[in-house]
Amino acid sequence: MPQTPPTVAVLTALPLEYAAVRSHLPQVEKLVHPRFGTRAVRGPLPGSPWHIALLEIGEGTLTAAALTERVATWLEPRAVLFVGVAGGLKDDIEIGDVVVATKVYGIHGGKQTPEGFLVRPEAWRAPHGLEQTAREALRGRARFKPIAVGDVVLADASSAIAEHLRTHYNDAVAIEMEGSGVAHAAHLTGELGALIIRGISDKADPDKSACDASGSQGLAAGNAAAAAVAVVREMPAPEAPGRTTGEASPPRQYGGDHIDFSHGTFHGPVTGKTVNGPGA
Numbered sequence: 001m002p003q004t005p006p007t008v009a010v011l012t013a014l015p016l017e018y019a020a021v022r023s024h025l026p027q028v029e030k031l032v033h034p035r036f037g038t039r040a041v042r043g044p045l046p047g048s049p050w051h052i053a054l055l056e057i058g059e060g061t062l063t064a065a066a067l068t069e070r071v072a073t074w075l076e077p078r079a080v081l082f083v084g085v086a087g088g089l090k091d092d093i094e095i096g097d098v099v100v101a102t103k104v105y106g107i108h109g110g111k112q113t114p115e116g117f118l119v120r121p122e123a124w125r126a127p128h129g130l131e132q133t134a135r136e137a138l139r140g141r142a143r144f145k146p147i148a149v150g151d152v153v154l155a156d157a158s159s160a161i162a163e164h165l166r167t168h169y170n171d172a173v174a175i176e177m178e179g180s181g182v183a184h185a186a187h188l189t190g191e192l193g194a195l196i197i198r199g200i201s202d203k204a205d206p207d208k209s210a211c212d213a214s215g216s217q218g219l220a221a222g223n224a225a226a227a228a229v230a231v232v233r234e235m236p237a238p239e240a241p242g243r244t245t246g247e248a249s250p251p252r253q254y255g256g257d258h259i260d261f262s263h264g265t266f267h268g269p270v271t272g273k274t275v276n277g278p279g280a
Contacts, residue, residue: 005051006238007042009077010228011068013178016218017084018056020225025052033074038067040075048233053077057178061106061149064181072185072192078238079130080186080194083228085220086147086176087204089165093143094200095211096219098227099174100134101196102126103146106180107161107169119168124183127193130231134195137234138227147196148172149180162204174198195231199224 012018022028028043031053042053053075057067068080086099093099106122123146126134135144148169150161165172179196186194199220202211211217 004076005042005044006049007051007053007075007077008232008235009040009053009055009071009075009080011064011071011080011082011182012054012056012084013059013064014084014217014221015056017221017224018054020218020221021052021054021083021228024225024229025054028054031075033070036070038070038074040071042075045229045232048235049237050232050235052229052232059177061178061181064178065185066181068182068185068194069189072189077192079235080182080192081228081231082179082182082194082196083224084176084178084198085201085217085224086174086198087202087208088174088200089148089204090173093173095202095216096223097200098138098142098223099147099198099200100126100131100138100142100144100227101147101179101198102131102144103171104179104183104196105146105148105169105172106184107148107150107165107175117164121168122180122184124180124187124194126195130193130195133234133236134197134227134231137230141230142197142227143173145173146171147174147176147179147198149176149178174200175204197224197228197231199227 010021012021022041024045025041025043026046028041031040031042040053040055042051045052053071055067055071057063071077071080102125104124110120111118131144148165165175176198182194182196186192201217201220202208
C-alpha cells in the first residue's frame with residue numbers, strides 16, 4: 001500500500017470556501033473513500049513539505065463532526081484546519097478580517113427552567129502548538145479570539161439568540177455553524193489537533209444579505225484561505241514515519257565490514273571482521 005504523504009486536512013462547508021483554498025494547490029489528485037464515497041483532493045503545498053487534503057463537507061455541526069472523524073481515519077492528517085466565513089459580533093471586527101479561534105463555544109447547551117434558561121457551556125480550546133504556529137504565521141494579519149458556533153444563521157442583532165450570545169458568550173467575536181463539530185471530533189481522537197480559521201463576511205445583522213450580494217463572502221473566504229495556507233507553511237517539517245521527535249537514528253549499515261554508530265549511544269565508528277561472508 002502506498003505511504004500517505006505528510007498531510008494537513010483542510011475542511012470547508014461552502015463551494016466558494018473550497019474554491020478559495022483550491023486556488024493555492026496547483027496540482028492535486030482526486031481521492032474517493034472506498035466505502036462511503038466521501039471525496040477529497042490532495043496535493044503538495046508549494047513552499048512547504050506538506051500536502052493539503054481538501055474537502056467540501058457541507059453545512060452543520062453534525063456533518064462536520066462525522067466527516068472530521070472519517071478524515072482522521074481515512075487520510076491520517078497531522079492536523080485539521082476548518083476554513084471559511086463567519087458573521088462578526090463586535091463593532092471592531094470588520095468585513096474581511098480573519099479570526100483564528102482560540103476557543104470554540106457550542107452555544108445551544110443548557111436547561112430551560114421556570115426561572116429562565118440556564119446555560120451549560122461547552123468549549124474547546126485551540127491546541128497550543130497549532131495556535132502558536134498560527135500566531136507566528138499571521139502576525140498583524142488576524143485576530144486571535146473565541147468564536148461561537150450554533151446551527152443557526154444569525155441575521156438579527158436584536159434577536160433572542162443575539163442577546164443570548166451577548167449575555168453568556170460575551171468574549172466571542174464571530175459566529176458560524178460547524179466549528180464545534182470539527183473541534184469535538186478532533187478532541188475525541190485524542191491526538192488530532194484542529195484549528196478554526198474564519199473570514200468575516202457580514203456583521204450578523206439585517207444587512208447580511210446585502211453584504212453577501214456585494215461579494216463579501218468571496219473576500220472573507222479568500223482571506224481565510226490565505227491565512228490557512230500561511231499556517232501550514234509555518235508548521236514544523238513532519239517527522240519521518242515511525243520516528244518521534246528526539247529519537248536517535250538507527251545504526252547505519254554499509255557494505256563490507258563497517259557499522260556506523262555515530263547516531264547511537266556510542267559516538268564513534270566500530271569496525272570488525274564479518275563472519276561467513278565476503279572477506280571471512
